[in-house]
Amino acid sequence: MYGCHTRHRQQNKEVNADPAQNPRSPLRIDPASLHPHIYAMLKFTPILLAILYALAMYRFSVWRTGKELDAKSTELADPALKQLTDRLAASLDLARIPVYIYEIDPVNGLAAPDGRIFITRGFYRKFRNGEVTGEEMASVIAHELGHVALGHARRRMIDFSGQNALRTALIMVLGRFVPFVGVWIANMLTSVLASKLSRSDEYEADAYAAALLTKAGIGVGPQKSLFHKLDSLTEKRAGMAPAWLLSHPDTAQRIAALEQLESRWKTSD
Structure with missing residues (x-):
């Protein structure tokens, strides 16, 4: 009787158990048995969602930035x-x-995603006070024109989406081997990548500005002289972050890159 009663209890457990978890149940779904396309979609859904989320956030950021610039600029x-x-x-x-004044104090120039060029009130004030020359201001405008002409705003949208997808993929992979720490490593790696891409954009915009200033008869001199002043103008504190985490290249490296361009142009002439 005991053995029979035990068998009945085991059978009842199997009947009452979740059919999807019962290995004998025809309702149990093995992901590997799904159609390959469906299985792939399920596997990569988190990455696809990360890309869509990044695109939505970027679009929202562009909209919010545009609204603020409209409200605070002339x-x-x-x-x-x-x-x-x-x-x-x-x-x-x-x-x-057309160039617009963005009514904030920090010294900066920027190119909006819609192609408009801005310099901040703080930067313009430096010009009015004689701390920055007109030609140096022109070099800032030329630099921002470079961002527009080279499509950096659109590239940043693509980069941002890719970085978000990469972060999600790294978290999925590293999280299996080093839980908790894997998230930190994934965030660090994507931050390093984002900084590297941003510095690349700055070098490209510098080169574009140098070519434009030279063609306009202004020359690269004001661009380099402004870089020499940049740290003091922006009250930058050196050593606050490692170079590989900075979104802009080191000032000395930017000047060296411009001098290499000048040397190359003179050689080609």
């Missing part, structure tokens, strides 16, 4: 700077290059 009306921007425009076969 077109620059400075005759001295307009003469210089007109020279840049003529070199690009453009009627004019």
Whole structure:
């Protein structure tokens, strides 16, 4: 009787158990037995979701930035700077290059995703105070034009999506071997990659600006002299972060890259 009663209890357990978890149940689903395309979709769903999330966040960031720039900026009306921007425009076969003042204090220039060029009120104030020359301001505008012409805004959207997907994939893989620490490693690796890509964009924009300034008859000199002033203008504190985590190249390296360009152009002439 005991053995019979035991068998009944085992059978009842099998009947009452979740059919999907019962190895004898026809309802149990083995992921590997699914159609290869469906299995692949399920396997990579987290990565696809990460890409979609990154795209949505980037679009939202662009929209929010545009709204803020619209609310806090006006077109620059400075005759001295307009003469210089007109020279840049003529070199690009453009009627004019509108530049906008972004009403914030930090010293910076930026190119909006919609192609508009901005310099901050803090930067313009440095110009008005004589700390920055008109030609040096023109070099900032030329640099931001480089970001626009080279499509860096669109590239950053693609890079951001790719980095988010990479981060998710690394977390999935590393999390199996080093839980908790794997997330930190994945975030660190993607941060290093993002910084490297950003520095590459800055070098490209510097080279574009150097070529444009040379064509406009302004030359690369103001670009280099501004770099020499940059740390003091922005009150940058050296050593706050390792170089491989910085989004902009080291100032000395940027100057060296410009001098290499000048040397190459002189040799080709």
